[in-house]
């Protein structure tokens with residue numbers, strides 16, 4: 440196929456994140472790894488490309504990307520990090536940046552994030568910092584990365600004080616979501632990514648949530664429903680990011696489930712005990728239960744949300760998380776480090792129902808503490 444035919448392939452979905460001169464496309468479909476070279480060369484002909492990936496993804500998908508880049512006249516080099524959330528740390532950030540410097544990735548070159556959200560956040564932050572900023576391309580390989588982390592430009596690493604506390608807003612110049620690579624993703628990881636898919640329904644799209652309740656098995660099985668779920672998710676995120684790139688307003692809605700979820704994730708030591716998407720599932724169920732307890736939302740909606748997340752195999756309660764967690768004071772300390780906190784006041788994303796989320800500022804910490812005490816006992 441010629442480069443022009445590749446760029447116009449009709450069996451792909453193309454969405455745009457509208458950010459003026461920094462607008463970029465999200466391309467969704469099968470076979471995109473093999474076309475990554477042609478698609479990137481169309482934007483940055485002749486560039487050196489510093490690929491950042493993890494060992495799991497490298498084993499399965501790196502050769503195809505390297506081959507495609509070379510065939511398109513691009514010069515790839517690769518930094519491979521250890522898989523998992525623990526790689527979002529200072530030491531691995533140094534490994535990635537130094538690896539890119541050693542590979543002579545210059546200002547007109549590119550960083551390419553090939554992997555899940557961990558690689559995307561880490562490589563994106565490295566691209567933001569390297570020589571004070573080089574362009575980067577997201578090639579997301581997990582469901583979570585295809586529906587959420589590859590879009591929107593939030594990049595960063597964790598601190599021992601909490602989740603994503605060091606980072607930068609740095610938008611990619613292109614997102615290539617190859618749906619075929621999800622065939623090698625472990626089921627537990629697919630499920631974790633599904634929590635962020637369900638999130639878009641819960642935020643402001645009740646019909647999408649109802650569609651997921653009917654079609655989730657097909658989404659898990661693959662095929663047209665899976666691609667539709669990815670495209671719907673990306674379209675939701677692209678619209679919010681275009682309205683509020685730096686989260687001064689309603690981009691915060693994308694944080695539904697994350698205030699509780701990030702505290703639990705940090706409390707579990709950013710370990711395999713609790714994946715990010717699993718933490719978000721528990722956090723969303725909690726945001727609905729807390730909203731119901733406060734009289735904001737019908738208890739039946741909270742039950743419906745928990746029932747769906749449970750049906751797909753996601754955790755919804757603290758008791759579903761294996762191992763020890765910090766006590767309530769410890770969780771409150773982690774919540775106090777949330778980036779939505781302003782002058783010490785807590786902000787949560789709460790709900791009036793499914794698809795009716797809102798930003799609740801100055802939430803009473805005593806009410807959250809009492810809620811968490813009850814949740815720990817439940």
Ligand SMILES: NC(=O)c1ccc[n+]([C@@H]2O[C@H](COP(=O)([O-])OP(=O)(O)OC[C@H]3O[C@@H](n4cnc5c(N)ncnc54)[C@H](O)[C@@H]3O)[C@@H](O)[C@H]2O)c1
Nearest residue numbers: 495522523555556557580581583587588593620623624715
């Ligand atoms: N920047 C954002 O807007 C944003 C949004 C949501 C989540 N995140 C971040 O994303 C991270 C979670 O991302 P994740 O769930 O993708 O985790 P991940 O990057 O750890 O990937 C999950 C696991 O699947 C493996 N994997 C990935 N693709 C694979 C494939 N195609 N085949 C086989 N194995 C594959 C990885 O090696 C890893 O072991 C968290 O750090 C979270 O904070 C960021």
Ligand SMILES: O=C(O)C(=O)C[C@@H](O)[C@H](O)[C@H](O)COP(=O)(O)O
Nearest residue numbers: 587591593602603690693694697778
């Ligand atoms: O893109 C956003 O904005 C989100 O909030 C998406 C979240 O799913 C994601 O986990 C994000 O990294 C959380 O942002 P943070 O600012 O709370 O670290």
Ligand SMILES: [Zn+2]
Nearest residue numbers: 635697715719
């Ligand atoms: Zn998230």
